[in-house]
Amino acid sequence: MFLKKAFATGICFLSLTTLSYGFMTTSSKQTEAAGTWVQVWGDEFNGNSVDGSKWNFETGPGPNNELQLYTTNNVHFESDPNNSGNKYLVIEAKRENKVYNGRTFNYTSSRLNTQGKFDFKYGKIEMRAQLPQGQGMWPAFWMLGSNYGQVGWPNCGELDIMEYVGKTPATVYGTLHGPDYNGSTGIGAYHDTPNTISTQFHTYTVEWEPDVIRWYVDGQLYQVRTPHDLDGRTWVFDHNFFIILNLAVGGDWPGAPDNTTIFPQNYKIDYVRVYQRQNNEYEPAPAKNFIALKAAANEKFVTVDKFIGDRKLRANRDGASVWEMFEVKDLGNGKVALLSSTDYKYVSVKPDGSVYADKETVGLWETFQVETQANGKKALKNLGNNEYLSADLNLDSVLVANRPVASTWEQFDFVQK
Known part of the structure; x- marks a missing residue:
């Protein structure tokens, strides 16, 4: 998630090839045979009470400025x-009033791990x-490292x-949190x-799996992350984890319920299963090829700024980290698609002529022809409108694709990451 979830209680394809347009990209490779997924644990929730051999209740206030009190009484079973x-x-x-340690809570819910x-x-x-619905609802299905008690979150x-x-x-x-990428800077996708x-x-x-x-x-893949996505930050997904289910009310991310929110709200879970x-x-793990785009117009790197949240591309960064990284997808014959690392979406x-990083699939409007200029820099011509990508200084360096020729504002350095 985008904000820290502390405990409420003490219990807490792909070989790299250098192409003629002058940078490294990927081509597919036959995936090695992997073992069949075999179920090793699960809960079908077909009983009449929570299985205490599998689950703990967490009780008390929630973190993240949530408004509910977690209790053992907010679960039941439904046919x-x-x-x-x-x-x-x-x-x-x-929506009910409960007093806990002298504090009155206006909402109750439950959390299991x-x-x-x-x-x-x-x-x-x-x-x-x-899932439940309504302003202020915040259900989650997530995992935390089993060394939480030793090293903390x-x-x-x-x-x-x-x-x-x-x-x-x-x-x-879906999001990863770890050292130097947590809270609002967690690495994930919608x-x-x-x-x-x-x-x-x-x-x-x-x-x-290891390193991926x-x-x-519903079986549709929408995000793949590897240590390369972290741009040098520490990958901490190589040890045991445990599972958490909870339904929060309010908090820093969803905001409080309002007069449109209907209570009670139900988070209905048919099963949880684990396979190995x-x-x-x-x-x-797939080999990934990342570049950063450095605009010749102002010598700034192109970013998709999660904090702004409009999914536009802007050439306004002095350095290049995760939000300035783009995974190159080689489409052949000098054509590429660019997958923004910010939200794992294709540049479209x-x-x-406006440009956003907001697509999960690739069509003509997500495809660019890479053209090497006489000075060695690259121009990107979109196949949807046959116009060049431009870092328009008159638009506060917001990228557009509406230029018929490639001049300085339409040229970029591809910096390998």
Whole structure:
């Protein structure tokens, strides 16, 4: 997630090839055989109470300026109306007053974890769930490093498999937090879904293997992260983790409920399952090729600034780190797509020439022809409108793709990362 989640209680394809346009890019390679995923743990939630051999309740206030009090009373089990043999775990957020240590809380909810009862290193972790809705709702399915008690957060690592905030009702998030990339600078992505998050069940999955983590919604891959994505920061996803389920109300990220929020709200979980590779035979981590774009117009690096949040590209940075990194996807014949590391989205040109990093797939509007100029710099011509990418100094260095020829403002250095 984008903000720290501390505990509420003490329990807490790809070979590199140098191409003629002068930088390194990737080509596909046959994936080595990996072991079959075999289920090693799970909870189908078909009983009548929380299985204490698998889960701990966390009680007390939540972190992140959340408004709820976590209790043991905000869970129940509900029968599947379409399958009489199936049930759901329901975490229920209520509007009710509770006093805890002299403080009055206006909301209650629940939070469960497997700390001390089940932890593991590497696996496929999946949940099928129907999420709550409304301003201020914040359900999550995530993991924390088992060495949390020894090294603290964020050094233990946090892997957010699924987070959702009610103010963006068609979007879920997957994020990594660790040393020097945590809170609002966590490294992750969002995934836009149909408006059925709160009316239908969906599956939320990560595949966590050595030096690579992949995120899926309903089997659709939307993000892949490796140590290379961290730009030299420490990868802390090589030790045991445990699982957490919770439904927060309010907090720094979602904001407080308002008069449109209906209570109670239910986070319905059909199952949580963990699989591991047979014989510990993992898929190799992909080799990634990152560049930074340095604009000839002002000698500044191009960024997609998460704090601004509009997903535009701007040439206004003196240095290049994660938000200035673009993964080059080689499309052949000098054509590339550029995947922004900020939110793991492709750079896309719109019909009016505006440029955003906001697409999960590649078409003509996400494809650029790389042209090497006489001075060695590169120009990027978009195939959607056949116009050049430009760092327009008259537009505060916001990038546009509306120039018929490549002059100084349309030229870039490709700096290998």
